[in-house]
Every structure is written in C-alpha cells, then in structure tokens.
Amino acid sequence: MTKPLIIFGTGDIAQLAHYYFTRDAGRTIAGFTVDQAFVTASSFCDLPVVPFETVQDHFPPQHHDMFIALSYARLNQLRREKYLDAKTRGYALASYISSRATVLNDYQIGDNCFLLENNTVQPFATIGNNVTLWSGNHIGHHATIADHCFITSHTVISGGVHIGAASFIGVNATLRDHINVGEQCVIGAGALIMADTPAHSVFIGAATAVSGVPSTRLRNL
Numbered sequence: 001m002t003k004p005l006i007i008f009g010t011g012d013i014a015q016l017a018h019y020y021f022t023r024d025a026g027r028t029i030a031g032f033t034v035d036q037a038f039v040t041a042s043s044f045c046d047l048p049v050v051p052f053e054t055v056q057d058h059f060p061p062q063h064h065d066m067f068i069a070l071s072y073a074r075l076n077q078l079r080r081e082k083y084l085d086a087k088t089r090g091y092a093l094a095s096y097i098s099s100r101a102t103v104l105n106d107y108q109i110g111d112n113c114f115l116l117e118n119n120t121v122q123p124f125a126t127i128g129n130n131v132t133l134w135s136g137n138h139i140g141h142h143a144t145i146a147d148h149c150f151i152t153s154h155t156v157i158s159g160g161v162h163i164g165a166a167s168f169i170g171v172n173a174t175l176r177d178h179i180n181v182g183e184q185c186v187i188g189a190g191a192l193i194m195a196d197t198p199a200h201s202v203f204i205g206a207a208t209a210v211s212g213v214p215s216t217r218l219r220n221l
Contacts, residue, residue: 009069061090
C-alpha cells in the first residue's frame with residue numbers, strides 16, 4: 001500500500017505538488033514541513049505544517065514518504081541539501097510523473113522527480129534523482145539528465161545530450177545532439193547550445209530589443 005506523503009515546502013511549488021499528487025497521482029498528503037525558522041503558520045492547504053527538525057516525530061519515515069518541493073534556489077543546491085537530509089532521516093522520496101506526459105524510456109527516472117504535463121521522454125533517455133522537468137519539454141533518445149537538475153518549459157534536449165548535475169535549463173533553450181553540458185551550468189532562456197560546455201558556465205540568450213514604434217501607433221495601422 002502506498003504511504004501518505006509529506007511535502008517539504010510551503011510555497012508555490014509545494015501547492016502545485018499537492019495539486020498534482022492528489023489530483024493526478026491519487027496520493028494522500030498527510031502534511032507539510034519546512035525548517036523551523038520558516039514556519040509562519042500551523043497549516044498549509046488545510047493540512048498541518050511541522051518543523052523539519054522534528055518531522056520524524058510527527059510523521060515517521062516508516063509510515064510516510066516525502067517529496068522535496070523546492071525550486072532552483074542557489075543553483076539547485078538547496079533542493080539537493082534537503083533531498084539528502086530527508087534520505088538521511090530515513091524517508092523514501094516520491095516522484096510525480098504526469099499522466100499527460102509521454103514517457104517511453106521504461107521509466108528510467110529517479111526519485112524526487114517532478115515531471116509535469118506534455119513532456120516527451122524518448123526511448124533510452126535517463127533522468128536522474130531530484131530532477132524537475134516543467135511542462136512541455138522534449139528529452140531526446142539516449143539523453144542523460146544527471147541528478148538535481150531543473151529544466152523549465154519548452155526546451156529541446158536533443159538525442160545523446162548529457163546534462164551535468166545541478167544544471168539549470170531556461171525556457172525555450174535548444175541543445176543540439178550529442179553534446180555534454182558540464183555540471184552546475186546555467187543555460188538561459190532562448191539560448192542555442194551547439195557544442196560542449198565547461199562546468200559552471202553561464203549562457204544568456206539574446207533578448208528582443210524594444211521597437212522604436214510605440215504601441216499607440218499600431219491602432220492606426
């Protein structure tokens with residue numbers, strides 16, 4: 001029998017995790033947890049909030065799973081730290097895989113992953129632990145996404161690409177086939193990556209320049 005779930009976090013991603021796990025995955029959420037310093041209310045989504053420091057006393061790991069619902073803060077390091085801490089405390093980490101995603105890689109997907117709707121994961125791709133794939137991405141055949149990465153929306157990760165641990169891929173970025181992205185890289189929105197990237201690299205996509213024509217003139221066209 002599936003254990004009730006504890007969600008780490010009380011922000012937007014935690015609220016979304018509650019929605020997706022209950023509405024789509026049919027999981028029962030028992031409560032939420034955050035570090036004591038960030039407990040600002042006794043409940044969230046009408047469920048109890050307890051300090052992470054004492055979470056085992058309220059929700060023992062023998063009877064509960066956990067999901068770390070955090071973003072890419074500190075280049076995914078905060079989510080990584082809480083993921084490892086939860087494992088040390090004895091919790092199994094649940095993954096959410098949308099029923100509206102196309103997953104063709106025999107579910108070679110790690111724990112504490114958050115894979116939202118309209119993702120396509122092609123055969124022989126591998127997704128590590130603690131990876132977020134927001135909506136609408138293409139993960140090509142034989143691609144590898146290492147642990148603790150955060151992939152936003154509508155990215156194209158072509159066949160055979162390797163993305164190093166704790167990297168961030170921005171909206172609408174495109175990565176050509178068979179390249180290696182080093183660990184802790186930041187690929188900005190709209191960037192086009194055509195070759196291997198060293199670890200800790202930052203790539204910024206070109207922003208669209210503002211037009212010299214004001215919008216008020218368009219009313220007369």
